[in-house]
Amino acid sequence: MKGDAASGSRERMLEATIDLMRGSGLTGAGINEIVRASGAPKGSVYHFFPGGKLQIAAEALAIYSERVQAFLDGALAGGRSAGEKVRALFDAFARRVEEGDFRRSCAAGAVSLDLDVEVEELRAVLADAFADWTALIARHFDLGDARRTKSFAGLVLTAIEGAYVRARAERSSKPFREAGTWLAELAERRA
Amino acid sequence: MKGDAASGSRERMLEATIDLMRGSGLTGAGINEIVRASGAPKGSVYHFFPGGKLQIAAEALAIYSERVQAFLDGALAGGRSAGEKVRALFDAFARRVEEGDFRRSCAAGAVSLDLDVEVEELRAVLADAFADWTALIARHFDLGDARRTKSFAGLVLTAIEGAYVRARAERSSKPFREAGTWLAELAERRA
Numbered sequence: 360m361k362g363d364a365a366s367g368s369r370e371r372m373l374e375a376t377i378d379l380m381r382g383s384g385l386t387g388a389g390i391n392e393i394v395r396a397s398g399a400p401k402g403s404v405y406h407f408f409p410g411g412k413l414q415i416a417a418e419a420l421a422i423y424s425e426r427v428q429a430f431l432d433g434a435l436a437g438g439r440s441a442g443e444k445v446r447a448l449f450d451a452f453a454r455r456v457e458e459g460d461f462r463r464s465c466a467a468g469a470v471s472l473d474l475d476v477e478v479e480e481l482r483a484v485l486a487d488a489f490a491d492w493t494a495l496i497a498r499h500f501d502l503g504d505a506r507r508t509k510s511f512a513g514l515v516l517t518a519i520e521g522a523y524v525r526a527r528a529e530r531s532s533k534p535f536r537e538a539g540t541w542l543a544e545l546a547e548r549r550a
Numbered sequence: 551m552k553g554d555a556a557s558g559s560r561e562r563m564l565e566a567t568i569d570l571m572r573g574s575g576l577t578g579a580g581i582n583e584i585v586r587a588s589g590a591p592k593g594s595v596y597h598f599f600p601g602g603k604l605q606i607a608a609e610a611l612a613i614y615s616e617r618v619q620a621f622l623d624g625a626l627a628g629g630r631s632a633g634e635k636v637r638a639l640f641d642a643f644a645r646r647v648e649e650g651d652f653r654r655s656c657a658a659g660a661v662s663l664d665l666d667v668e669v670e671e672l673r674a675v676l677a678d679a680f681a682d683w684t685a686l687i688a689r690h691f692d693l694g695d696a697r698r699t700k701s702f703a704g705l706v707l708t709a710i711e712g713a714y715v716r717a718r719a720e721r722s723s724k725p726f727r728e729a730g731t732w733l734a735e736l737a738e739r740r741a
Binding site for chain 2: 382383384385386387462464465467468469471472473474475482485486489510511513514516517518519520521522523524525527528529530533534537538540541544545
């Protein structure tokens with residue numbers, strides 16, 4: 360495999376990893392599952408990813424994190440007041456889980472709850488992603504002072520991750536819309 | 551195995567399953583892992599649990615759900631005003647993750663994010679647990695009318711589940727304390 364074909368295989372493996380992690384976390388994204396879902400030859404895994412499963416997972420999470428940032432930016436741009444921004448954000452996530460028939464969660468959240476498998480490298484990747492997302496959310500708000508604004512952005516992230524957990528089990532986007540309504544109240548009050 | 555010895559093995563398998571699920575969700579709680587962690591003879595698994603892994607997981611989640619209800623009740627009894635109750639609850643969870651060195655999450659949350667493995671039976675067990683926990687939280691508050699109170703209880707549950715996700719990755723109890731502070735503001739305002 361050379362050039363485009365090779366980079367195509369590598370990319371398909373990363374896409375398959377993101378999708379598997381969104382489906383069942385780190386433990387669901389084993390080498391065999393990645394090979395099966397991507398259609399890439401098994402022998403090519405360690406050619407593309409000498410660090411094996413952990414390297415694939417770390418690269419996949421980094422790509423995923425960039426996409427979430429674009430998604431957050433797009434959704435937050437949809438509102439004028441702080442309250443509207445919050446509602447627009449949670450509505451966007453609600454539509455996202457509805458469109459995926461409640462079968463896909465946040466890859467970072469799902470991997471986080473699998474961390475017992477001794478993967479300190481991945482923990483750092485997740486912590487960085489959450490820090491980046493919080494900083495990005497904070498840039499869209501001004502709740503009086505920087506510390507409170509960052510704390511509020513942290514609450515928004517917490518609610519998103521928790522709503523993913525509940526949405527999956529309840530097959531409902533209600534946890535997102537419910538959180539959006541309450542957090543919009545907080546944001547409006549502080550803005 | 552008879553009598554006490556048998557019920558001891560069965561109980562140890564369920565305890566091991568709860569612990570494994572808190573560590574890495576459903577995919578981490580395979581039959582082999584349960585046998586290894588419980589020290590029970592492998593041959594006894596299908597004797598005690600004819601339904602195999604799904605039966606063990608469903609029973610373990612039901613036991614876990616009862617314990618969470620006792621934990622929620624105890625923590626919420628610690629405050630007088632609505633705001634104090636919220637803070638007491640999130641502080642209790644913060645201490646819980648600190649004491650466990652951030653290595654144990656909510657078993658129901660971790661299994662929820664693993665649900666891609668086609669287990670509709672377990673999804674219903676999780677949805678019931680979340681409904682029971684929300685109803686229990688709601689009984690500790692009165693935010694004007696029943697609908698708003700239940701909705702607020704739902705937000706509390708969402709924040710707990712999300713804080714578990716973040717606490718694990720960030721090795722910090724801050725997401726719990728942060729959410730407790732904000733949600734206490736909401737509760738005080740409405741009480």
